[in-house]
Every structure is written in C-alpha cells, then in structure tokens.
Amino acid sequence: xxxxxxxxxxxxxxxxxxxxxxxxxxxxxxxxxxxxxxxxxxxxxxxxxxxxxxxxxxxxxxxxxxxxxxxxxxxxxxxxxxxxxxxxxxxxxxxxxxxxxxxxxxxxxxxxxxxxxxxxxxxxxxxxxxxxxxxxxxxxxxxxxxxxxxxxxxxxxxxxxxxxxxxxxxxxxxxxxxxxxxxxxxxxxxxxxxxxxxxxxxxxxxxxxxxxxxxxxxxxxxxxxxxxxxxxxxxxxxxxxxxxxxxxxxxxxx
Amino acid sequence: xxxxxxxxxxxxxxxxxxxxxxxxxxxxxxxxxxxxxxxxxxxxxxxxxxxxxxxxxxxxxxxxxxxxxxxxxxxxxxxxxxxxxxxxxxxxxxxxxxxxxxxxxxxxxxxxxxxxxxxxxxxxxxxxxxxxxxxxxxxxxxxxxxxxxxxxxxxxxxxxxxxxxxxxxxxxxxxxxxxxxxxxxxxxxxxxxxxxxxxxxxxxxxxxxxxxxxxxxxxxxxxxxxxxxxxxxxxxxxxxxxxxxxxxxxxxxxxxxxxxxxxxxxxxxxxxxxxxxxxxxxxxxxxxxxxxxxxxxxxxxxxxxx
Numbered sequence: 302x303x304x305x306x307x308x309x310x311x312x313x314x315x316x317x318x319x320x321x322x323x324x325x326x327x328x329x330x331x332x333x334x335x336x337x338x339x340x341x342x343x344x345x346x347x348x349x350x351x352x353x354x355x356x357x358x359x360x361x362x363x364x365x366x367x368x369x370x371x372x373x374x375x376x377x378x379x380x381x382x383x384x385x386x387x388x389x390x391x392x393x394x395x396x397x398x399x400x401x402x403x404x405x406x407x408x409x410x411x412x413x414x415x416x417x418x419x420x421x422x423x424x425x426x427x428x429x430x431x432x433x434x435x436x437x438x439x440x441x442x443x444x445x446x447x448x449x450x451x452x453x454x455x456x457x458x459x460x461x462x463x464x465x466x467x468x469x470x471x472x473x474x475x476x477x478x479x480x481x482x483x484x485x486x487x488x489x490x491x492x493x494x495x496x497x498x499x500x501x502x503x504x505x506x507x508x509x510x511x512x513x514x515x516x517x518x519x520x521x522x523x524x525x526x527x528x529x530x531x532x533x534x535x536x537x538x539x540x541x542x543x544x545x546x547x548x549x550x551x552x553x554x555x
Numbered sequence: 556x557x558x559x560x561x562x563x564x565x566x567x568x569x570x571x572x573x574x575x576x577x578x579x580x581x582x583x584x585x586x587x588x589x590x591x592x593x594x595x596x597x598x599x600x601x602x603x604x605x606x607x608x609x610x611x612x613x614x615x616x617x618x619x620x621x622x623x624x625x626x627x628x629x630x631x632x633x634x635x636x637x638x639x640x641x642x643x644x645x646x647x648x649x650x651x652x653x654x655x656x657x658x659x660x661x662x663x664x665x666x667x668x669x670x671x672x673x674x675x676x677x678x679x680x681x682x683x684x685x686x687x688x689x690x691x692x693x694x695x696x697x698x699x700x701x702x703x704x705x706x707x708x709x710x711x712x713x714x715x716x717x718x719x720x721x722x723x724x725x726x727x728x729x730x731x732x733x734x735x736x737x738x739x740x741x742x743x744x745x746x747x748x749x750x751x752x753x754x755x756x757x758x759x760x761x762x763x764x765x766x767x768x769x770x771x772x773x774x775x776x777x778x779x780x781x782x783x784x785x786x787x788x789x790x791x792x793x794x795x796x797x798x799x800x801x802x803x804x805x806x807x808x809x810x811x812x813x814x815x816x817x818x819x820x821x822x823x824x825x826x827x828x829x830x831x832x833x834x835x836x837x838x839x840x841x842x843x844x845x846x847x848x849x850x851x852x853x854x855x856x857x858x859x860x861x
Binding site: 391396403404449465 | 733737740743747755830832833
C-alpha cells in the first residue's frame with residue numbers, strides 16, 4: 302500500500318477548556334474522496350483547518366504526503382516549524398472556504414494568478430494562460446475581468462476553486478463549500494467538485510450535502526463530539542449506519 | 556358594498572412650506588449684509604490684499620508650508636503604519652510600547668510638543684550615538700542639530716504618527732479575517748499578505764480620514780510660527796509687524812490656505828475612487844467618465860447586496 306496522502310493520528314485540539322478534537326485517526330489515500338459528515342460543533346471543520354495548519358493541533362500528528370505538518374521531529378525532539386516552513390507546506394494544500402474569501406479588490410483573473418505568480422514565481426503569461434484554462438474548467442471563462450462582488454455566490458465559489466487549483470495542490474480541502482449558497486446555486490458548485498473528483502484529485506470535503514456524499518465520496522466519515530464515530534463506504538454509513546448517533550443524525554438531515 | 560369615490564391623485568397640490576421661505580429670506584439678508592460689509596468697509600484694504608497675494612515672499616512662505624506638510628505627513632504615515640502593526644502584533648511588549656506612544660502624543664497639545672523639541676537642548680545638551688550604556692561613536696551639539704525646521708518636522712510628524720496609527724489600525728481591523736486565512740491557505744508569507752491583500756483593502760477605510768488629516772496638518776503647520784520658522788503665517792506676520800496691515804495680510808494667508816485645501820479635496824476624491832475597486836457591483840468610475848459626468852451626471856445605481 303502506498304503512503305497515504307493524509308495520515309492523522311490521535312489529533313487533539315482544544316479552544317480554552319473546550320476540547321474540540323479528542324483524538325482523530327484518519328488516513329486518506331491518494332486520489333480518494335473523503336466526505337466528513339456530522340452535526341454542528343462536531344469538530345469536522347476544525348479538523349479540516351488543522352490539516353493545513355490554520356489551527357495548531359495540541360496533540361497527535363498529521364502527515365500530508367509523508368511530511369509532518371506544522372512541526373518537525375528530529376533526534377527524538379519535536380518543535381514548532383517556523384512560519385516560512387508552514388507557508389511552504391500550505392502551498393501543496395488547496396482550501397475552499399464556506400464564505401469563498403475571494404480577494405474583492407482583485408479581478409477574477411488576478412485572484413487566480415496572485416499566488417502562482419507571487420508565491421511560486423510562475424511567469425505571468427504562463428499563469429494567465431493556466432488561469433484561463435482553469436476558469437474554463439469551472440465554467441467562468443467569460444468572467445475573468447469581473448470583480449468578485451459582481452458574481453453570484455455560486456460563481457464566486459467556483460472562482461475560489463479555480464484559485465486553489467492554480468497552485469497545483471496535491472490535496473484539496475473543502476470547508477462547507479455550499480453552506481453559504483442559495484439552494485439553486487448549490488448544484489453548480491457540487492458539479493464542479495464532482496468533476497475534480499473524477500479527474501483523480503485527492504479531496505476531503507466537509508459538507509451537509511448527503512446526496513454529494515452518496516454520489517461522489519469513496520468514503521464517508523461521520524464525526525460527533527470530537528471523535529470519528531463511524532467510517533466506511535457511502536452505502537455502509539448512509540444506508541446501514543451501525544452507530545445510534547449516526548442514525549439519529551441521518552434521520553434529521555435526510 | 557360601497558364603491559370608493561372617484562379620485563385621481565395625479566396633479567395634487569404640493570404641500571406648502573412657509574417656514575422654508577422665512578429661513579431662506581433671513582439667510583439671503585445676512586448674505587447681502589456680508590457682501591456689503593466686504594465691499595464697503597475700507598479696513599479690508601483689498602488693494603493691499605491684491606498687492607501681496609502674488610508677492611514672492613508669500614510664495615516662499617507657501618513653499619515652506621507645503622514642504623512641512625508633506626514631510627510631516629510622510630513621517631506621520633510611516634510611523635503610523637509601524638505603530639499600528641505594533642499595536643496589532645502578538646508581542647505584548649510591542650503592543651504596550653506602541654500604546655504608550657499613542658497615549659502620550661495624542662494626550663499632549665501639539666503646540667507644547669513643538670516648543671519642547673525646539674528647546675530640546677535644555678534637556679539634552681548633546682546627542683550621541685553609540686552602544687546603549689556603552690561607548691559613544693558620534694556626538695553633536697543639540698543646538699546645532701535641532702534647527703527650527705527639524706524641530707517642526709519632529710513636533711508635527713511624531714504627533715501625526717499617533718493619530719495615523721489609530722486610523723490605520725482601524726482600517727486594518729476592518730478587513731475580514733477570512734482574507735488573511737485565504738492568503739495563508741494559498742501559502743502567502745505574512746509580509747506579502749499584508750502588502751497585497753490586507754493593506755489595499757484597509758486603504759478604503761484609511762484614505763478618507765487621512766485626507767482630513769492632511770488638511771488639518773496643512774493648517775497645523777501655522778503653529779510653527781512660534782518657533783520662528785518662515786511658513787505662510789510667519790511670513791505674513793513678519794510683514795504686518797512692519798506695516799501694521801494686519802487684516803489684509805491675514806486675508807492673504809486665508810486665501811492661500813483655502814486654495815490649497817480645495818486642491819487637496821479634489822485629489823482625495825480621485826484616490827478614494829482608486830481604492831474603491833471591487834467594493835461595489837458597479838465598475839469603478841474612471842478618470843474620463845468622472846470628468847464628463849460634470850456635463851451629464853448619471854443617476855447613481857443603488858448597491859445590490861450579494
């Protein structure tokens with residue numbers, strides 16, 4: 302078996318006295334699409350933010366493509382990485398946020414090329430060409446010159462996906478990508494994500510879209526109260542949940 | 556059931572506002588009195604105003620005033636950025652130091668600060684550079700070092716830094732934290748995130764109050780006349796102390812202060828337009844459409860929430 306793309310072992314995180322993650326174990330294989338389901342406050346978004354070190358974990362370890370995230374271990378000692386190293390690790394991990402977080406003072410095209418040009422040092426012309434190709438892939442080639450506020454929520458989220466892809470990430474994290482959208486705009490974003498999954502991108506998706514989980518996920522993980530309650534194929538978890546907590550959650554959302 | 560009476564509100568009589576008419580009349584009478592005073596009162600000595608308004612020596616005073624405004628504002632903005640970043644930093648010592656600075660320089664009158672810098676030699680007869688509590692490398696007589704111009708720049712610039720720090724801090728805090736997160740997730744360094752993402756968005760909130768600060772600074776430079784720096788006010792004072800034409804020369808100064816502040820207002824509106832990029836759903840207005848809008852003013856389109 303190859304090295305997992307993501308390997309989390311006993312990940313713990315607390316905010317003040319509130320323990321949000323109580324030892325999460327999860328392995329995601331290259332090319333795998335994992336959907337994390339769970340009620341609000343279950344820690345699923347927090348876990349996702351730990352994978353690219355937007356949150357610093359308090360215990361356990363997370364490896365992405367075999368590399369320890371946020372820390373370095375040598376000679377039996379573990380120390381925090383410097384900001385520069387953390388920044389380098391994040392370049393390999395794309396993230397899409399619930400609130401899109403596009404840069405409103407940049408046009409769509411500038412949003413997409415900002416990181417490849419400014420961070421990776423890609424030639425501007427080359428980045429521009431790739432940006433147009435990515436915008437075509439998310440169906441927004443004609444919006445390259447628009448500002449984010451001139452777009453609908455669904456269009457903004459698709460630009461955000463193109464922006465993350467422009468860094469050629471080996472892993473994509475989606476943090477409730479459709480939760481801030483009007484119901485009729487959810488489909489276009491999910492269709493874009495489905496396309497990425499079919500192209501073999503490794504993805505971890507935190508969402509409430511059970512339909513997406515059933516259709517696209519290789520594996521569904523159900524979290525509650527800071528632990529992984531149950532994990533398996535969509536058919537196993539969604540249709541034959543073994544845990545009463547999963548059953549209770551699914552009966553509320555389905 | 557009874558039908559309502561046949562009424563059409565088209566062509567209804569307007570509501571009368573008699574008090575508006577009274578207020579307008581009072582204001583018009585007052586305005587007429589003011590104009591009559593300006594024209595008929597010989598003490599204004601408009602001929603003297605006309606003679607001095609283009610005088611070369613006044614021009615030199617204006618240049619000093621402008622130079623001082625620009626340099627002191629520059630010092631203030633640079634200092635303000637550093638202090639604002641310091642107050643928002645995670646280092647508690649830096650936070651406290653920057654907070655103390657702002658507290659002191661906003662809490663004392665700028666006139667006092669100016670005079671203090673001008674008289675620094677009473678406090679420190681010599682200024683030296685070297686290792687703290689160790690050997691000195693260079694040393695200079697404070698009286699030689701602190702010229703009136705330097706005292707003015709220090710007094711106005713350091714004071715301005717405290718005010719700009721608060722303006723810039725407010726602007727930086729108004730930027731959605733999600734912007735920094737998105738930049739971090741893309742692997743941007745904190746310096747690049749600040750320069751490319753946070754600061755440009757903060758500028759929309761920083762520019763309008765900074766424009767007011769520039770105008771305040773222009774007028775605050777007149778305080779340096781107390782330390783004998785030949786700015787616009789000091790220049791007209793030195794003339795009327797000889798000729799006793801106090802009022803016409805003060806009018807000359809007022810005319811020039813008004814001319815410069817008017818130019819600053821126009822400049823500010825262009826800068827605000829630039830930083831409004833992407834702030835609304837409408838494309839930002841360019842220079843040419845702004846100029847032509849004086850002829851055919853378009854109806855403002857209401858901002859649509861997204």
